[in-house]
Each structure stands twice: as structure tokens, then as C-alpha cells.
Amino acid sequence: MNGDEACAEGAISAGCCFFAGYPITPATEIAERMSKRLPQVEGIFIQMEDEIASMNAVLGASWAGVKAMTATSGPGFSLMMENLGLGVMLETPCVLVDVQRAGPSTGLPTLVGQGDMMQARWGSHGSYEIIALVPSSPQEIFDLTITAFNLSEKYRVPVLIMSDEAVGHMSEKVVVRQVAPDDLVARKRPRVAPEKYQPYKPDKDLVPPMAIAGEGYHFHVTGLTHDERGYPEMTAEAQDRLVRRLSDKIRLNKRDIIKYEEVSTEDAQVIVCAYGITARIARRAVQQARDEGIRAGLLRPITIWPFPEERVRALAKQVKAFIVPEINYGQIVFEVERCAGSKAKTILVPNMGGAVHLPQTILEAIREAAK
Amino acid sequence: MGRVEIRIAGFGGQGIVLTGHIVGQAASIYDSGFATFTQSYGPESRGGSCTAEVVTSDEPIDYPYVQNPQVLIILSQEAYAKYVNSLPKGTLVVIDSDLVKPSPSHNPVPLSIPATRMAREMGRAVVANIIMLGFLAAVSDLFSTEALRKSILASVPEGTGDFNMKAFELGYDYGLKHRVRS
Amino acid sequence: MVTVTNKPIDSYLRVDRMPHIWCAGCGIGLATSCFIRGIERAGLDLDKIALVSGIGCTGRVAGYVKLDSFHTTHGRALPFATGLKLGNPELKVVVFSGDGDLAAIGGNHLIHSARRNIDITVICINNFNYGMTGGQMGPTTPLEARSTTSPYGNFEHPFNLPYLVAASGATYVARWTVLHLRQLERSIAEALAKPGFSFIEVLSPCPTVYGRMNKRARGLDEMHYYQEKSVIRNGADPKDTDISLDGPIVVGKFVDIKRPTLWDYRRQVLDRTLQKKKA
Structure with a gap:
């Protein structure tokens, strides 16, 4: 199986139930595989009108409580940057795969590149930290897709998989394994009554428990700088507190996150x-x-x-x-x-x-x- | 067995990608080794140039592409012109004799089989690549014939297994008879 | 400064966030209370409603209602809502946003959401300009109207939103002004109960910027205009409902049709094909 297909299978094994995407070479095979596989496991596949919409739909699905993913290549990755930032700000677990081709612009659609590495780090505006993983074989992208979901659920941050055309299109033997439930991480859920729940009140690990829509928490979240209640707070102090925490929840957990x-x-x-x-x-x-x-x-x-x-x-x-x-x-x-x-x-x-x-x-x- | 590099080149629609897939799958799933299969093609879905590369080995494969092929299967004149120069000594070159006219100076003369014609005579041109695989199994000891058979059966559409096996045997028999380079 | 006393709709609002940011004479607050009464009228379970807004004055509605509410990025409320709805089809998902957000930067998402006929209700406040950024022209600004980016008068044809979404496939389309409170409330309740993509355009005064630049500097001036020029024509063909500067305003329920929703069609197709495969 090729790397793109292995990525889709990894997502299914990780419990991904939602994929929104837009066709783009060389990532299309991920969408194609997901469109076939998700309905077989009661999941949802939707082809959106563009990559901006795809990224947003993934965030929406995550707030509905399902593990969600999208996949794209350079031009689409650029379009996703806007709402990658929203994902970081709302602290939304999700996985974004970039099967890199050569750019800038339309570049070489069917040929390999690794030119989005810094975009992965700094592509959306503002100060933030992100997690990005780089696979070098179809087996590894299968395994890392599971890791990516786990990290995103644990730290409530979008996790990027920076694949490339060569890995995406090469076929090798891939062991598709079932993942034991204990090896899958689920986001922390609120432990207090809805009246007492504050969507951005972090635990000691700096990660706040996450309510999902439809459970009676009546929470508000916003892309504006906000306080622990999720309410907009337009002050330098609130900005300092928020950006510091969003970054530190990754920085202080580097040892857990970094693999080489x-x-x-x-x-x-x-x-x-x-x-x-x-x-x-x-x-x-x-x-x-x-x-x-x-x-x-x-x-x-x-x-x-x-x-x-x-x-x-x-x-x-x-x-x-x-x-x-x-x-x-x-x-x-x-x-x-x-x-x-x-x-x-x-x-x-x-x-x-x-x-x-x-x-x-x-x-x-x-x-x-x-x- | 150490690293073996195979390149299959022709144009789209000849089943080149499937052939590469079958060879790689035979080595890595139906035999005990490792294999990496890559492909490249022009922008057209059909009729453009198409190349499949397979690397097999008994250890994990690092560099995934073909640099010095041990086996080169050529299915178009264009691919012949592109790949046949600068080959290392000892590369086994196999051509479809109806599609490729080797240069008179090609030494040693490539092995050839009219696979496409044979497939047409069987009634279905699409099995030319399977005939070619049968031929390859007969003329080279780089591949396990049994693993190739299993890999073909796992890769072809349901209900066409017998027909494809017949095609494989046809190519294999042809290979046994024409194994010596003339 | 708005004084807030206890009102029946308070239980639906985040009163701890009052006063709100909207200007005196703005119509968004009126539309918001119609929305709340529309929910009541439709008898919906508040736990199962999610409200999604984009950016702009109307985008702030999400912050004031005591529902699961999402204030997303500019133009992107609909695709976010699409993920939310598909992720949990039991949710009643409402997008409450402005004309610039939904029809300019989010225009592509608007027509595609209508095309899919996804089960979402859109309440679109149309104040004919970008209010929050100080009164620039937008996709609905009438010809000749002035704005800070059309200082000599607007020379771009505006969208007629009901016509646009009806042509794109919406199953319910209505237009009201914030003067038509009872009709609007009823329309919202209907739209919430209607399967498929429902769209209500709500014309609303923006006295602070659009009004000031177009000779209607008080909210009341715009309300007078609505009163004088509105014509209720339920069932009107949306293509006959263009709005011009100072011209008549056709309001009413224009479209109310049945068409399989995205979810229904998906189920139908998958049940048929997946079952066939299993058999």
C-alpha cells in the first residue's frame, strides 16, 4: 500500500471518524481512501468546496466530539493556515496532513518537495507552538498518524503530518494494526457541573478539559483573545497569559512530544x-x-x-x-x-x-x- | 538475496503500474523480503510515458529508487531510447518484440517476447503484462515463481484469476524455450 | 450605556457579558431577541442547539447567547457549522452572521452549503456595509450608496441574497426587517423546524456608519424607511426582490420547498450501496 493509503488506514485505526478535504495531487489518495473507508466504520467523509472550508469543517467536527482529519498539499496547505490558527486558538484536537510537493505556487504538482517545513512552524499569523511529525515510509506514516491523533487529543492542538510526494506515492508493505483502546488518547473532559465549567481553565499540565457541543455546557469559544471563561478580553495582560499558555503547554512537554x-x-x-x-x-x-x-x-x-x-x-x-x-x-x-x-x-x-x-x-x- | 533493482517502462495503459505492484508485493508479502515500489508518469492518465520501479532486498530498503537496474523491462520505443543507454554490465533487458526495435548494436541482444500479441491471441490484450511476468519468472532466478503467482492472484480483478494464471504459464513456457539470448 | 433589568429572555443570554458592544439604534439586538423567541416558539432543547458566528458586528451574537456558541474566523462560520452538524447530526446548528461575512468572504461557502442542502439555519443580518471596520461598501451595498470605500457612491452591483441562496438550492428563504419582529420570530421558528438549508435575511439599521453616510443617521430613520417602503409579498419570486437605495423592499417568505437534505441523501445512497456489498 502506498503512503497516502497507509495514512488513511492509520487514521481509521486511531479512531478518526471525520474527514473533510479537497482534491489535490499528491494527497488525493488519502481523501479517496477515506471516502471509501469512513462509511464502512460509520464515519463521515465530506468533500468541501476548498481547503479553507475543509479545515473549518474539521474544527467543527472536533467540537462535535469526533476525531477529525484533513489532508492536502502545498497550495491547499497555504489556504488552511488561516484556520489552523483558529484551531490553535480554540485548542481544537485534529490532524492535518501535508503531502509536500515542490513549490512555490502550483510548482510541480506530481513531484516531491520539502518546502513547507517552515510554513508548518510559522504559517498562521501570531505567536504559537505547533506539533509536526515527519514520516519517511508508508509504515511510519501509518504509525505516526495514530501518534498524531494521540498528541492532538492530549495537548488540544492541531498536529501536522509533514509527508511528501515520495513517501505518499511509494508502495511498501504496511502492517495495519488494530490499536488497543488503552493506546488511544482521548481529550480530557470536564469534571465539573456545567454551571461551574470554564472552557479555558487549564489543569496543571496547562491543558484545559474540553466540553463538546450538545452536552448542556452552553460554553462559548472565540478566536479573539479570551479569558478562562472563553469570553473575549481585549487586554495586553490577557494576551500575555493566553499566548504564554498556548505555547508553554507544548514547550514544557517537549520531552514527551519529541522523537528522533x-x-x-x-x-x-x-x-x-x-x-x-x-x-x-x-x-x-x-x-x-x-x-x-x-x-x-x-x-x-x-x-x-x-x-x-x-x-x-x-x-x-x-x-x-x-x-x-x-x-x-x-x-x-x-x-x-x-x-x-x-x-x-x-x-x-x-x-x-x-x-x-x-x-x-x-x-x-x-x-x-x-x- | 541482496538489493535487486527492476525498472519497467512503457506508456500508460499497459499495466505497468500493476506489474510493478505485483513484483513488489510478491517479494515483500508472499516472500520474506522487503520491497519498495515507486512510479512516475506524465500528466496524462492514459498513453503518456509511464515507469515503475521496484527495489527488493532481504533488508529494509533505504534509497527507494532504481539507479543500476538488474532487470529492465521495456514496452515502448521511447522508453528504450530513454533507458537503454548507460546500463551497467549484466542488466537483463527484456523487450516486447512487437513494440520495441532494439538497436543493432545492442549487445548482448535483449531477450524478447511478443507479449502483447500473445495476449491479443488469448483474447484480452490487458494480460500482456502477466505474460511478461511469466516470461520474467522463467528467464531470471531473481524472483520466486510461487510468490509471483500468489501476488498476481491477489491483485487481479475477482473472477479473472484462472485466465491470468493461464497467461502467466504461457509467458513462463515461452521463457523456458527462449531463455538463451540469441 | 444600556441598562439591563431582568427580562424573560435573560435566561438565554450571557448577562454577565452585558452591556453588549452594539451601537444605539443598531438592529442586531432586536434580531437576537427574535431568534431567542423563535427558539422558544419552535420548542427546541437548548442543550442541542449550537450557534456559530463569523466576524463582524453580527459575529458577536455568538458571545451573548447562552448556548454552545462558536465565534469563528471571518467568513468561515458555515464550513465550521458543517463539520459540527455532520459530527453530531442531533445538533440543531444555527449560523448567525452578517452580510459581508456570509456573502463576500464567505460567499463560496454560502452557495455550497445551500447546494448541499445541509440541515443548517442561517440568520443573515444585512446592514448594507461593513459596520465593525467603520462602514466600507460590501456585497449588498446598493448602487449609488456611499461608504468609506465608495465615497462617490457605489458602482458595484449588489447581491440579492434571497435570489442567490434560492438559486443555490436552499429549501427555505425569507427576508424581513427588524421592524417586522413578529413575522421574523415566526419565520425563525419555521426555519429552525425546516429540514435542509434555511436562510433568513434580516435588514437592520447601521445608523453609526452606513446610515450616517446615507442620510439616515438615526436608527429611527432607517426604521421609518422600512415602514414606508416595505412590501410584504409571501411567495414572491426571489429574482424580483432586488433592493435599491431608497427603493421599495420586498419582504416575506419566498421559498419553502421540500428537497432531500445532505444527510437524508447520504443515508439513502449508503444504505443502498453498502448493504448491496454486504449481501
């Missing part, structure tokens, strides 16, 4: 930091470098936002250089550079999109850096 994989990093002099499809190419280049006697390693962020900065900082003390291959003209490289500081060199190996790197290209960069 390392290959041969213990004694590495040169570490390739690569994600998504590019990590697979990098893995081969690292192996080839090891075969040549170069002490190379791979750091593969699985969580890209929040960025695994502590790990990069620690590794920076031991390595001569980080090599960052990505299918864009430099995005995540700036994060690596920020964390490496002056301790290690950071070298970008860009590829503008349309194809993945050749292993040789990364290998040559490793050789050069190891000199």
Missing part, C-alpha cells in the same frame, strides 16, 4: 540531519561513508516541531559538522545551525525539488566535511 532516530552517532565526526524521504537517502550515504572508513552518523528528527534542539546541541559538542540535505533551498538547516552555534559547522545540501537527492551527493558532502 539516530544511526551510528556515538562516535560520529559528521552527522547528517535529515527527515522524511531524504533521511532514507542519507541513511544510504552514511552507510557508504562508514564503508569508506569515515565516522558518519544520521540524526533523523521524527518530530520536527518542536525541533529536537537539545539533542542537536549535545551532538554539536562531539562532531565537526552537521550536513543537512533537504528538498528546498534551506529551511531546517537554519534550526540545526542555530543549535550547533559555533561548536560545529552546518552545511546545507539543497535540492530544489522534483526529485530526491542522489546518495552520492550526500556522500560527497560527508567526505568533504570529514576532511
Whole structure:
């Protein structure tokens, strides 16, 4: 099964009951699979009039109490940014998949890109934190889609899956597993009577319990800056309190959220930091470098936002250089550079999109850096 | 078995994507290995250029694309022109002899089978790719014949299994007879 | 400053949020109380009503009613409401928003929601301009009317909203002004009970900006205009209900038809095809 189909299956296994989307290459197969699968499990599929509507419908469905998802690619991802922000502000659990193609604009609809990585972090206006995961195989997107739903329910935040055309369209063996109910996270529900319920009164973990529509809580939520009652409060103090909490509920839980994989990093002099499809190419280049006697390693962020900065900082003390291959003209490289500081060199190996790197290209960069 | 790279190239509508899928599925699900299957095509749904790439291995596959194919199946003259140069030594090149005219200097001469014609003679041109797979199973020891059979049965429309198996055997027999490069 | 004493509709309002932000002479408050009485008249379970608003003066309605209420982004109330309704079909979902929000930035969502005939009731306050941002022209501003972005008079043809939504597939379409309180209340109750996409346009004064720029600087002036120029024509063909500056205003219930809703059709198709597959 291909990566897009595996993503849809992961969503079904995670208990996703609602999908709203709009056709766009190379993410359409997710919508197609969901349109077939959801009715079989009493779920709802709806094709909306555009990606703006899709994102909103997903938020609405989440407030009706169901796990909801949408999937798109670059141009649609841009349209979703407006209401990704609403999702963050209302603290709405949901999952948004971006199967990246090469841009800007319409770009290369059927060919790979990784150019939306910074948009994932900063795409909607205002200050906020987001969670974004990056799969590098169909099996992994299946598994990470389940993780994404869990994280979104736990932290009440939209979770992004930053896939790409190569992973979306490649077919590999995927083990579709049933997830035990205990392994699925459900949002915290109110523990007080409706009269006492305040929609944005957080627990110690900074995440407020969430009521859903139709249960008698008669709550109000707004995209305006609001207080714990959910009422608009147009003051600098309220803004400070809210933005701080929205960001800190992610920042203070980084250890729980951040996942990465390392290959041969213990004694590495040169570490390739690569994600998504590019990590697979990098893995081969690292192996080839090891075969040549170069002490190379791979750091593969699985969580890209929040960025695994502590790990990069620690590794920076031991390595001569980080090599960052990505299918864009430099995005995540700036994060690596920020964390490496002056301790290690950071070298970008860009590829503008349309194809993945050749292993040789990364290998040559490793050789050069190891000199 | 180590890494094996297979490329199947022609134009849309020849069943190339399904063929790649069957090969990958045979290796990863009906045999014990790993496989990655990728495809590329022009913007047209039918008739444009179409390529399927399969990498199989007994360990997880990192680089998912074909760089130095061990097997190259060519189903159009355009694909022949595109892929046949700069092949590594020892690549097994298989062509549909009615669709591709190899260059006289091609050395060694590619293996060939008139799969499309044979399929038409069977009554259904769509099984040309299955005939080709049967042929491939016979001329190469890179694939488990049994796994290919199972993979075909799992991939073709319901009710067409027997017909497809017949096509596979036809290609296989043809392969046994023509296995030597002439 | 508005003084609030105990009124029967208080139990439906977030009185702790009063006074509201609407200007003196604005009609949104009147429409809101009609809405509340419409709910009462329709006998709906308050726990099962969800109200969704977009942005603008009317967008603030969501913040004042004591229902599950969502103040979303500009133009997006309808797709948000679509997800809410499909996520829990037992909810009675109402979109309460303004003409700029629903018909300009949200225009695409409006026609597609009507096309799908999703079971949602829309109450659209039309004050002929963007009030909250200070009186700019909008999709309903009559020709020749002045606004801060049409200082020489508007030269863009406006939408006739009932005609637009009727043509798009709505099953219930009405237009009233905030002078027609009893009719409006009854119409809202009808629309709430009506399966499918129902749409009520409510003409409402905006004395602070639109009125001031168009010689009706007091709310009462606009009400006088409604009184003089309104013609009740139930069953009128929506295409004959265009509004012009100072011209007659056709009000009434224009459309009340039966058409399978999105949910009904979905059930029908899935029952047929999924059952066939199982058999």
C-alpha cells in the first residue's frame, strides 16, 4: 500500500471518524481512501468546496466530539493556515496532513518537495507552538498518524503530518494494526457541573478539559483573545497569559512530544540531519561513508516541531559538522545551525525539488566535511 | 538475496503500474523480503510515458529508487531510447518484440517476447503484462515463481484469476524455450 | 450605556457579558431577541442547539447567547457549522452572521452549503456595509450608496441574497426587517423546524456608519424607511426582490420547498450501496 493509503488506514485505526478535504495531487489518495473507508466504520467523509472550508469543517467536527482529519498539499496547505490558527486558538484536537510537493505556487504538482517545513512552524499569523511529525515510509506514516491523533487529543492542538510526494506515492508493505483502546488518547473532559465549567481553565499540565457541543455546557469559544471563561478580553495582560499558555503547554512537554532516530552517532565526526524521504537517502550515504572508513552518523528528527534542539546541541559538542540535505533551498538547516552555534559547522545540501537527492551527493558532502 | 533493482517502462495503459505492484508485493508479502515500489508518469492518465520501479532486498530498503537496474523491462520505443543507454554490465533487458526495435548494436541482444500479441491471441490484450511476468519468472532466478503467482492472484480483478494464471504459464513456457539470448 | 433589568429572555443570554458592544439604534439586538423567541416558539432543547458566528458586528451574537456558541474566523462560520452538524447530526446548528461575512468572504461557502442542502439555519443580518471596520461598501451595498470605500457612491452591483441562496438550492428563504419582529420570530421558528438549508435575511439599521453616510443617521430613520417602503409579498419570486437605495423592499417568505437534505441523501445512497456489498 502506498503512503497516502497507509495514512488513511492509520487514521481509521486511531479512531478518526471525520474527514473533510479537497482534491489535490499528491494527497488525493488519502481523501479517496477515506471516502471509501469512513462509511464502512460509520464515519463521515465530506468533500468541501476548498481547503479553507475543509479545515473549518474539521474544527467543527472536533467540537462535535469526533476525531477529525484533513489532508492536502502545498497550495491547499497555504489556504488552511488561516484556520489552523483558529484551531490553535480554540485548542481544537485534529490532524492535518501535508503531502509536500515542490513549490512555490502550483510548482510541480506530481513531484516531491520539502518546502513547507517552515510554513508548518510559522504559517498562521501570531505567536504559537505547533506539533509536526515527519514520516519517511508508508509504515511510519501509518504509525505516526495514530501518534498524531494521540498528541492532538492530549495537548488540544492541531498536529501536522509533514509527508511528501515520495513517501505518499511509494508502495511498501504496511502492517495495519488494530490499536488497543488503552493506546488511544482521548481529550480530557470536564469534571465539573456545567454551571461551574470554564472552557479555558487549564489543569496543571496547562491543558484545559474540553466540553463538546450538545452536552448542556452552553460554553462559548472565540478566536479573539479570551479569558478562562472563553469570553473575549481585549487586554495586553490577557494576551500575555493566553499566548504564554498556548505555547508553554507544548514547550514544557517537549520531552514527551519529541522523537528522533539516530544511526551510528556515538562516535560520529559528521552527522547528517535529515527527515522524511531524504533521511532514507542519507541513511544510504552514511552507510557508504562508514564503508569508506569515515565516522558518519544520521540524526533523523521524527518530530520536527518542536525541533529536537537539545539533542542537536549535545551532538554539536562531539562532531565537526552537521550536513543537512533537504528538498528546498534551506529551511531546517537554519534550526540545526542555530543549535550547533559555533561548536560545529552546518552545511546545507539543497535540492530544489522534483526529485530526491542522489546518495552520492550526500556522500560527497560527508567526505568533504570529514576532511 | 541482496538489493535487486527492476525498472519497467512503457506508456500508460499497459499495466505497468500493476506489474510493478505485483513484483513488489510478491517479494515483500508472499516472500520474506522487503520491497519498495515507486512510479512516475506524465500528466496524462492514459498513453503518456509511464515507469515503475521496484527495489527488493532481504533488508529494509533505504534509497527507494532504481539507479543500476538488474532487470529492465521495456514496452515502448521511447522508453528504450530513454533507458537503454548507460546500463551497467549484466542488466537483463527484456523487450516486447512487437513494440520495441532494439538497436543493432545492442549487445548482448535483449531477450524478447511478443507479449502483447500473445495476449491479443488469448483474447484480452490487458494480460500482456502477466505474460511478461511469466516470461520474467522463467528467464531470471531473481524472483520466486510461487510468490509471483500468489501476488498476481491477489491483485487481479475477482473472477479473472484462472485466465491470468493461464497467461502467466504461457509467458513462463515461452521463457523456458527462449531463455538463451540469441 | 444600556441598562439591563431582568427580562424573560435573560435566561438565554450571557448577562454577565452585558452591556453588549452594539451601537444605539443598531438592529442586531432586536434580531437576537427574535431568534431567542423563535427558539422558544419552535420548542427546541437548548442543550442541542449550537450557534456559530463569523466576524463582524453580527459575529458577536455568538458571545451573548447562552448556548454552545462558536465565534469563528471571518467568513468561515458555515464550513465550521458543517463539520459540527455532520459530527453530531442531533445538533440543531444555527449560523448567525452578517452580510459581508456570509456573502463576500464567505460567499463560496454560502452557495455550497445551500447546494448541499445541509440541515443548517442561517440568520443573515444585512446592514448594507461593513459596520465593525467603520462602514466600507460590501456585497449588498446598493448602487449609488456611499461608504468609506465608495465615497462617490457605489458602482458595484449588489447581491440579492434571497435570489442567490434560492438559486443555490436552499429549501427555505425569507427576508424581513427588524421592524417586522413578529413575522421574523415566526419565520425563525419555521426555519429552525425546516429540514435542509434555511436562510433568513434580516435588514437592520447601521445608523453609526452606513446610515450616517446615507442620510439616515438615526436608527429611527432607517426604521421609518422600512415602514414606508416595505412590501410584504409571501411567495414572491426571489429574482424580483432586488433592493435599491431608497427603493421599495420586498419582504416575506419566498421559498419553502421540500428537497432531500445532505444527510437524508447520504443515508439513502449508503444504505443502498453498502448493504448491496454486504449481501
